[in-house]
Amino acid sequence: MRTHLKAASLALLVLSPLCAQDQAIFVLNYVLATDQNVVTLPSGGTIVFDQTTVGSTAQAAFNITNTGVGPGTVMTMSLSGEAFRLSGLPLFPRVVPARESLSVQVIYRPTGINVDLGTITVAFIGRPTVSINLRGTGSTGSLSYRVESDPMIPLPPGGTAPFPATRVGASAEQIIRISNTGNAAAAVNSILVSGEAFALGSVPVLPATIAPNSSTVFTIRFLPTRPGTNTGVLTINSDRVNLAGTGLAAELTYSYTSGGVTTELTPGNLAVVFAPTSISQSSEIGFVVRNTGTLATTITNIGIGQTNSPYAVSGIPPLPVRIEPGAELSLLLRFTPTALGFVNGTLILDSTVVSLSGSGTAPPPLPAYSFTGLSSVAAPLTQPRIGLTLASPYPVPITGTLTLDIAAALPPDPAVQFSSGGRTVAFTIPANTTEALFAGGSNRIGLQTGTVASSMTIAPTFATSAGDVDLTPGSPAALQFQVASAAPTLLTVQFTNVSGNTFTLEVTGFSTPRTLTRWNLQFTPVSGVNITNAQFSLDIRQIANAWFQRASSQSFGGQFTISLPLVFGGTDLGDDSPVSKLASLALTIENEVGTSNSLTANLR
Amino acid sequence: MKIWLAVPLLWLSSLQLPGQIRGHVEGFVFDAPTHSIRPVVGMPGSARLGGPIVSGLEFGSVAPRHSHGIGIRDGKWLSVSRLGDGTESLVDLPELPRTPEAVAWSGDGTVAAVYSTRGHWIQVVTGLPDSPVLGAAFEEPTAGSIHTVILDARGQRIVITRSGGDPGVFDLAGGAPARLAGIESAAAAICFSASGTLYALEGGSARLYEIDLTSGTVRNEWTLDRAADALAIRVIARSGGRFLAALTGGERTIELFDLESRQHVASIPVEGEGTGFEPLGKGTFALGGRRDGAPLWVFRDDEAQPAIYFVPATPISAEEGGVQ
Numbered sequence: 001m002r003t004h005l006k007a008a009s010l011a012l013l014v015l016s017p018l019c020a021q022d023q024a025i026f027v028l029n030y031v032l033a034t035d036q037n038v039v040t041l042p043s044g045g046t047i048v049f050d051q052t053t054v055g056s057t058a059q060a061a062f063n064i065t066n067t068g069v070g071p072g073t074v075m076t077m078s079l080s081g082e083a084f085r086l087s088g089l090p091l092f093p094r095v096v097p098a099r100e101s102l103s104v105q106v107i108y109r110p111t112g113i114n115v116d117l118g119t120i121t122v123a124f125i126g127r128p129t130v131s132i133n134l135r136g137t138g139s140t141g142s143l144s145y146r147v148e149s150d151p152m153i154p155l156p157p158g159g160t161a162p163f164p165a166t167r168v169g170a171s172a173e174q175i176i177r178i179s180n181t182g183n184a185a186a187a188v189n190s191i192l193v194s195g196e197a198f199a200l201g202s203v204p205v206l207p208a209t210i211a212p213n214s215s216t217v218f219t220i221r222f223l224p225t226r227p228g229t230n231t232g233v234l235t236i237n238s239d240r241v242n243l244a245g246t247g248l249a250a251e252l253t254y255s256y257t258s259g260g261v262t263t264e265l266t267p268g269n270l271a272v273v274f275a276p277t278s279i280s281q282s283s284e285i286g287f288v289v290r291n292t293g294t295l296a297t298t299i300t301n302i303g304i305g306q307t308n309s310p311y312a313v314s315g316i317p318p319l320p321v322r323i324e325p326g327a328e329l330s331l332l333l334r335f336t337p338t339a340l341g342f343v344n345g346t347l348i349l350d351s352t353v354v355s356l357s358g359s360g361t362a363p364p365p366l367p368a369y370s371f372t373g374l375s376s377v378a379a380p381l382t383q384p385r386i387g388l389t390l391a392s393p394y395p396v397p398i399t400g401t402l403t404l405d406i407a408a409a410l411p412p413d414p415a416v417q418f419s420s421g422g423r424t425v426a427f428t429i430p431a432n433t434t435e436a437l438f439a440g441g442s443n444r445i446g447l448q449t450g451t452v453a454s455s456m457t458i459a460p461t462f463a464t465s466a467g468d469v470d471l472t473p474g475s476p477a478a479l480q481f482q483v484a485s486a487a488p489t490l491l492t493v494q495f496t497n498v499s500g501n502t503f504t505l506e507v508t509g510f511s512t513p514r515t516l517t518r519w520n521l522q523f524t525p526v527s528g529v530n531i532t533n534a535q536f537s538l539d540i541r542q543i544a545n546a547w548f549q550r551a552s553s554q555s556f557g558g559q560f561t562i563s564l565p566l567v568f569g570g571t572d573l574g575d576d577s578p579v580s581k582l583a584s585l586a587l588t589i590e591n592e593v594g595t596s597n598s599l600t601a602n603l604r
Numbered sequence: 605m606k607i608w609l610a611v612p613l614l615w616l617s618s619l620q621l622p623g624q625i626r627g628h629v630e631g632f633v634f635d636a637p638t639h640s641i642r643p644v645v646g647m648p649g650s651a652r653l654g655g656p657i658v659s660g661l662e663f664g665s666v667a668p669r670h671s672h673g674i675g676i677r678d679g680k681w682l683s684v685s686r687l688g689d690g691t692e693s694l695v696d697l698p699e700l701p702r703t704p705e706a707v708a709w710s711g712d713g714t715v716a717a718v719y720s721t722r723g724h725w726i727q728v729v730t731g732l733p734d735s736p737v738l739g740a741a742f743e744e745p746t747a748g749s750i751h752t753v754i755l756d757a758r759g760q761r762i763v764i765t766r767s768g769g770d771p772g773v774f775d776l777a778g779g780a781p782a783r784l785a786g787i788e789s790a791a792a793a794i795c796f797s798a799s800g801t802l803y804a805l806e807g808g809s810a811r812l813y814e815i816d817l818t819s820g821t822v823r824n825e826w827t828l829d830r831a832a833d834a835l836a837i838r839v840i841a842r843s844g845g846r847f848l849a850a851l852t853g854g855e856r857t858i859e860l861f862d863l864e865s866r867q868h869v870a871s872i873p874v875e876g877e878g879t880g881f882e883p884l885g886k887g888t889f890a891l892g893g894r895r896d897g898a899p900l901w902v903f904r905d906d907e908a909q910p911a912i913y914f915v916p917a918t919p920i921s922a923e924e925g926g927v928q
Contacts, residue, residue, distance in 0.1 A: 381649040383913060415650040417916040419899045439897055446875075446899070446914050451650045491647055492886070501617075508628050508647065516625075525614050532615040540623065547625035555654065556627035559646050563624050569617035581614050602843075 024072025024098065026064050026124065028132065030106070033059040041132055047120075049108045049136035053184060058108040058136065062086075062120060065101040072096050073125040077104065081118020083111045084134050093125065110138025113183055141186025141212065145241060148175035148217065155241045161234060163198075163222040163245030165294075172222045172245065173201055178236060179215035186210050188236060195232020197224045198243050227251045227293035250297030250325070254354060256333070257286045265354070272347070274335040274358030279469055280395040282336040283358065287313075289349065290328040298322050302331070304356075305346035310337050310466075311356045313347060337361075338396075338466030366462050366471040367392040371479040378449040378456075378481045380512050380558070381489065383419070385444035386479070388436035388460060390429065397465035398429040400436065400472075402445070408454030410514055413557030416456065419446030428465060451510035451558035453485035485513040487594030493587065493601045497565070500577030504565045507599065510558040511591050516544035518590040519564065526604070529573075529581045538564075540589075562589075579603065630885035630902075632657070632671060632687045634664035637896035638920050641666060641673060643688050648888055648904045648913035656920065657692055658684050663704070667713030668883035672733035674707065674716060685733035698738045700727055708753040708762075711798070715739070715759025721750050726776070730759065742776055752836075756796045761817055763802055765792045773804045775817060785813045785822045793850070795881075797839040803848065805837050812848070814863075826866050830859045838881035838889065839863070840905050849905070851878050851891065858903055860910065872910055876901040 028041040034050050041047070052058040066072050074094045079086050087105040096102045110116060118134035145155035147162070155161055155176070166172040180186040189207040193200050201219030210216055224230045224247025232243035254265040256272050265271065277283040291297055300320040304311050312334045323329055337343060337360025345356040373386040388402070404423040406412040418425040420438070425445050427436040438445040447458075458479040462471040490509035497504040505521075519538040525531045540562070547553050547560065568578035586600045630644040630651055640656030641664055658664070664675030664684075672685035674697060681697035702725065704718035713733070719726040728739030744750055744766065752765040762776040763784070772788045774781035785804060793805045801823070802815040810832040814824040831837075831850040840847045846863045851874065858878075860870040878901060879892030891901040891912075899914035 381647065383649060413650070414918065415646050415652050415916075417652060417918065419914040419916050420897055421653075421899065421917040422919045446916075448650055448652075448914075448916060451646075494886070510647075510650070519623075523614075523616070529612040529614055532613065536616065538623075540625075543623060543625055553627060555645055557646065557650060559628055559650065560625050561628045563626075565623070567617045568614060570612060570614040572612045573614070574612075578614055581612060 023068045023070025024066050024096070025068035026072055026074075026096070026127070026130075027067050028122075028130065029063050029065070030132075031061040031063070033061070038063075043130065044133070046133035046135050047106060049134075051137045051139040051184075052108055052110050054110045054112060054138045054140040056109075060106045060108070061103055062106045062132070063101050063103045064096060064122065066096040066098050069098050071098060072127070074102055075123040075125050076121075077123075078121045079106075079118060079134075080121070081116060081134055083116030083136055083138075084108055084118040086120070106134065108134070108136040110136060112138050113140055113142075114138055139184045140182045141180050141184040141210065142182030143186050143188065143210065143236065143239065144179045144181050145236065145239070146177050146179070148177050152177075157239040157241060160242040160244050161220070163220075163243065165246040165248050166222055166224050167295075168224045168227055168247045168249035170223075173219050174222070175217050175219050176234070177215050177217045178210065180210040180212050183212050185212065188216070190235070190237060191218060192235040193220055193232060193243070194235070195230065195243055197226075197230035197245065197247065198222060198232035198234075224248070227295070246294065248295055249293050250291055250295045250323070251293030252297065252323070252349075252352070253290050253292050254352075255288050255290070257288075258283075270352065270354040272333060272354060272356050274333075274356070276359045276361050277335055277337050279337050279340065279360045279363035279464060279467060282334050285333045285335075287331040287333050287347070287354075288328050289323065289331070291323040291325050294325055296322055296324045299329070299349050302347075302349050305348045305353065309345045310339075310343055310358070310360070311335055311345040311347070338464060338469070340467070340469055360467070360469075363396065363464060363469060363471065364394075366390070366398075366473060367394060369460070369477065371458070373444060374447070374479060374481055376481050378483055380449055380451045380453075380483045380486070381491075381510060382449050383446050384449065385446050386458070387444045388427065390434040393432045393434050394429060395431060397431045398462050398471065399426065399465045399468075400429070400460050400462040401426050402458050402460050404447070405457045405459070406454050407457070408452060410452050410454060411554040412454060413450030413452040414555055415448050415557050416450035416452075416454075417448050419448070429462075449483050451483075451512060451556075452514060453483055453512040453558075455480065455482040483512055485593055487511075488516060488589045488591050488596035490587070490589060490596045490599045493599045495601065495603065496563070498579065500579055501569065502565065502567045503579055503603075504563050505585070505587070505601075506561060506563040507587065507589070508559070508561045509589065509596065510560065511544075511589075512558050513591055513593060514548040514553075514558050515541075515591045516548075516560065516562070516589055517541045517592060519562075520588045520590065520595070522586040523582055524584045524586070526581050526583045529570075629688055630888060631669060631883075631890075632666045632673065633882075633884070633890055633900060634661065634666055634673065634675065634893070635900075635917065636893050637917070640664075640920075641675065641684060641687060642917075644884060644900070644902070644915055648885075648902045648915065651902070651913070651915045653900060653915055653917040655918070657687050658682075658694065665707035665709070665716070665718075667709045667716070667732065668711070669885065670713035670733075672713060674718070674729070674732070674736075676703070683733050683736050695734075695736070697729065697736050700729075700738070702727075706753070708755050710755040710759030711757035711796070712759070715755055717753050717755055717759075717762055719750055719753050724749055726750065726753060726762070726764070728759075728762070740776075740779065742779075742781075744781075752792075752794060754794055754796060756800050756817075757798065761796075761800070761802075763794055763796075763817075765794055765804075775820070777817070782820070784817075784820065785815050785825075787813065793834045793837040795837050795839055797846065798841055801839075803837060803839060805831060805834050805850065807834070808832060810834070828859070828861055828868075830855075830857075830868060830871070831861075834859075835878070836880040840887075842905070842907050844907065847905075849881065849889075849903070851881065858910070858912070870910060872903070872912055874901070874903075874912055875914065878903075 049058045120132040123129045147153040203218040222245040227249035234241040315332045335358040347354040368391040435443045488511040495503045570578040582603045640659035643654045645654040661675040666673035671687040683695045708717040724744035726742040730739045731737045751767045773784045804813045833854045834850040856874045858872040881889040887905045894900045
């Protein structure tokens with residue numbers, strides 16, 4: 001505490017009775033506002049103010065009373081001393097009639113915790129000037145703060161109270177001491193802490209009064225909520241002290257860069273958004289995991305959360321991977337859409353789930369394609385192998401089907417099928433290739449043309465293998481071919497029920513118009529034997545129509561097995577049977593279109 | 605002097621007009637993927653596996669070129685006859701003690717040898733299809749396993765090949781396996797000719813043995829080039845003589861040899877997975893069973909142009925049901 005003694009002069013009042021003026025007698029006194037006691041001021045006396053709190057004022061009435069019988073005049077009144085001032089001064093000179101007083105207020109405002117001195121100088125007419133000393137003492141309570149650590153840390157207002165580095169989720173505590181270093185009691189009215197990482201611990205009952213040279217303590221707890229510097233403010237009355245502590249933890253932040261723009265992911269919205277990507281194409285995004293915390297951390301598992309996802313992650317280092325504070329891990333995310341529209345996925349990094357979002361747009365159009373292995377006219381009873389070839393490779397795998405349709409006025413032949421069975425067959429076209437592959441990996445599929453005259457169409461459909469996105473052109477080119485209506489074809493001939501004079505001729509063949517009109521038989525006897533009716537024809541239109549119009553015949557298409565029992569007679573054959581004298585026979589069968597191939601069967 | 609010579613005269617005295625027309629069924633097969641016996645409808649080249657005639661079979665086998673067979677349904681053996689004529693007949697067979705993996709048939713379809721390659725046993729059933737009787741049974745030592753079983757035309761001779769321990773070709777006529785021709789190769793393909801001659805093709809060496817089973821002697825032997833990895837062989841009778849067809853595993857071909865001249869006469873590429881020659885129709889052979897989604901492959905020994913045909917299996921949903 002500083003105490004300044006300031007020089008002041010005190011004039012002695014001398015009363016003179018020389019004239020009317022001389023009949024005035026001035027008596028000086030003062031009254032402190034605090035006690036209202038009238039205190040006479042002797043010559044050179046001193047107005048002593050009570051100890052006054054710095055910043056406040058004290059007041060005393062300074063009275064000059066004329067106790068004489070005649071008026072007296074106060075010429076001037078002046079004051080020195082910066083802590084004091086006069087209030088209520090009249091205009092001077094001022095006549096003070098007998099029995100009256102001149103009163104002014106002396107106001108004291110301490111300049112500090114010290115002694116303030118001043119002087120009031122009063123000049124009279126016809127009387128000596130009088131000086132009255134002024135004395136006042138400033139007082140205050142003065143609070144100071146410190147952290148009770150070793151060493152202790154003083155905390156001037158605006159200073160910083162440090163806290164030990166503490167793991168996020170744990171807590172640390174500091175004791176703060178409040179000391180009154182003033183000369184008056186000091187009040188602690190409020191202790192407040194702001195900052196999410198800080199909280200008051202034990203606190204004295206407030207308001208609290210601290211006597212000079214006394215102190216009190218309270219505690220502040222540090223509960224860091226995030227790694228790195230956590231700050232707060234301690235406010236005691238109006239004094240502000242900063243609080244600072246380091247939270248210890250790893251903190252992973254995530255960002256991704258797409259199209260040259262880096263997006264930082266916020267904890268509540270861990271989402272990576274890919275730009276719309278064409279099916280058959282891929283989009284890639286650089287994904288960065290950064291440890292912005294104060295401790296190293298480890299990631300044990302990284303991957304896409306869904307199976308068969310269009311999302312993939314690469315660049316994963318051997319796991320587990322340790323990420324030091326300030327270090328980062330770079331990954332590459334790839335989006336390869338297989339279906340139209342939005343598709344979501346997740347990137348999983350241990351327990352952190354980052355949502356992935358993207359949309360697939362239409363794939364490129366299918367290249368032109370062509371069929372191989374079959375022309376516009378197919379022979380009946382054949383098994384051509386057909387293939388399908390794209391004009392140029394397609395970037396993603398394709399699946400498709402070939403569907404065979406039959407247009408005919410005749411019942412369709414159920415034998416018309418792909419070798420795999422049925423009239424549809426699946427195929428695939430691997431990515432970046434051109435040839436359709438059928439079951440077993442063959443680039444050809446067998447097709448049975450059947451034995452019925454008809455027009456057939458093989459139409460393809462195409463779709464992406466992964467997403468089943470239709471790639472079939474609006475008017476897909478189809479393979480069209482026909483099995484023509486033709487004369488019968490005979491395949492086999494055999495004899496059954498052979499005896500001496502009879503046998504049954506059994507012929508198998510097909511007729512694409514599903515009609516037969518006539519047998520033509522030509523017998524050839526062995527040498528030296530004549531035959532009377534070596535050649536004959538037989539109209540079979542009726543039985544053929546009956547057969548081909550029967551529903552059960554449709555299972556066989558245009559195929560037929562026709563059997564004809566024949567009985568022979570003869571003369572001069574000796575011991576030989578008639579049949580033994582036949583060498584061979586040749587036969588043809590006709591329909592409306594023409595005559596079949598000739599089959600010859602040897603009987604010997 | 606005039607001499608009159610009687611000239612034999614022949615005439616067609618009658619024909620039962622106007623004849624009959626029907627469809628052609630090449631044969632019948634047990635179709636494992638659909639657990640049914642199905643007809644091969646039509647001529648190879650325009651044939652298909654038709655709707656099931658007998659379905660719900662866990663196992664089955666059709667007598668080659670006949671219209672009867674045997675099968676297992678609900679664990680019980682059945683004799684199935686009159687296939688394809690709309691009056692199929694199912695008769696319980698004598699209880700067979702174990703479940704076989706294959707069946708070998710006699711040429712006339714009256715005898716079947718059901719056997720297990722893994723179980724090392726053979727059980728003969730005779731009297732098929734109408735009067736089935738359990739016949740001889742053979743147990744093989746576990747050291748070896750039965751690889752192939754064949755029967756002659758009437759089921760009187762049973763010959764097996766054995767792999768594993770003590771491999772070779774064995775005749776079971778005496779009730780116990782008797783090694784034939786000194787063949788000790790594990791891989792051997794065997795078949796009977798129509799006349800009962802046994803042919804055995806030794807794997808690796810491609811040595812073909814023509815064996816007279818009556819005497820147990822090797823009548824002829826020679827080497828068949830191109831047939832070292834034959835899976836199966838078959839004697840084929842043609843108007844021009846006898847031929848031997850060998851189904852090879854490596855090149856996937858059927859190699860045809862003239863048994864008289866011993867010359868190689870044709871090589872026919874095989875599609876699909878052929879495992880053997882199973883007589884189907886006249887001059888046609890199924891090259892083993894089919895897998896799901898695949899056709900039945902048929903070899904047709906057309907003298908002018910032997911060829912392989914696929915027989916698509918019409919999806920069952922598109923076909924009629926069959927005898928349950």
